[in-house]
Amino acid sequence: MAEGAKGDQPAAAGKPSISKSQELVYELKIGDIMTRDPIVVGPDCRMSELKEILRVKRISGVPVVEAGRLVGIISIEDLILALERGLTGARVGEHMTRQVQVVYADESVIQAVTKFARFGYGRLPVVDRAGHMVGIVTQGDVVRGLLRQLDVQWQEEEIHRYRASHIFEDIESDQTGLVLRYRVAARDFVRGGEASSKLKRALERLGAPPPVVRRVAVAAYEAETNLIIHTDSGGELIAEVQPDRIRVVALDTGPGIADIDRAMQPGFSTAPDWIRELGFGAGMGLNNIRACADEMSIESQLGTGTRLEVIFHLAMERKKEAA
Amino acid sequence: MNVGELASALGLQVLAGQALLQRQVSGGYASDLLSCVMAKARAGNIWVTLQAHANVVAVASLLDLAAVIIAEGIQPDTATCEKAEAEGVVLLSASQTTYAVVGAATQLGIAPGS
16 A cells, blocks of 8 residues: 555645645545445446446446456446457456456545546446445546535535624624633733734624724724733733624723823823834824724723723614615 | 736835735835824735834734835844734835835825825
8 A cells, every 4th residue: 555655645744735625635535425336247248238238327337246346347448349359249257357446435535536647547446445346436426526525615614604793693682792802911012913813803703894893903903002012011902792882992900091181192102212113102002093993981090000992883884884 | 006016016025925916906005103004004005114023914914905015125034924924914025215115106006095
């Protein structure tokens, strides 16, 4: 099984560039896609009978089976050669190919694909490990099997998305809400934006209207950045998603804002120079949040902490989407 | 015009997002202040900046920008390029100044983003 080991290698390596159909070629078993109970003939079958079987069934070859075991294969080419020589009364057993390439039902589909390519065959008999003929696999079976599996997986993803976006309709309560909580570390600029990126993806999955997702993303990013730049020990970004609105709260435990009115003024910033050099601390953060949100409130006490709350209404965006 | 055509017209080096150069450019914005970018840049815009740290990737990803052009030959570190690759953000490097990049892009018909 040297070739089998070789064929299995790319799947084990898990290369990121592998396409879905390539992946399936390794995942699917030949037994999953083969045609069961294929048409077979016995070695005693006459060539004239074989001609009728191939013609009526519109096939180009059949396995030859004796007592459940595969003993050979006979193709339309073998038949033509025999007919040319006027041997219509001859038996299949005399003209069949005895050295038959087979595949096993428990092998992955790639084995069949490899053999089709290497030997130029249109079909391969499938046997179990005891040598019993259990089916036949053609190139058409491979294509149909892959398409069917892709379809199944696509439907599963659709169902996944459907469930996420209909969570509010499927779950009944007087007030359904989903709370997403993200921890934000102080001074961790490298991971800056991670919490808001995750929140953005979650809202997309939940089926929130794209214009709202954008506004939430911008406001959440600014709030997250404030937690990174200004707090003593970081804070939390909490999003509460309800059917008609999204509420985002940024909470921290200090140092607190001395003068909220001044902090709201565009361009006012208390960020140190090294942070400003990174492009942060331009004094636009709270303004950006206010511009994006439908409602905004901020409470702060020196030495205690700050609580910023922003609300986004979904009803109006939904109406706009529908219109 | 797509990102790949812009990159070859301006002689830009692709640092990340080689697979995403087909994306159409909807306009452009230039600033080094991240909050201004958050406020003004629009989805599909190119963004010209001197900032080259990892947060540039977060901003571009959140705004769904077509590409970030880092001017004056400033090279981001590998971690930033890897993050851009993972987030599906195109990072380009320009040897020109911000002013020159914006001028050349404008000549090619890329309007201010709005």
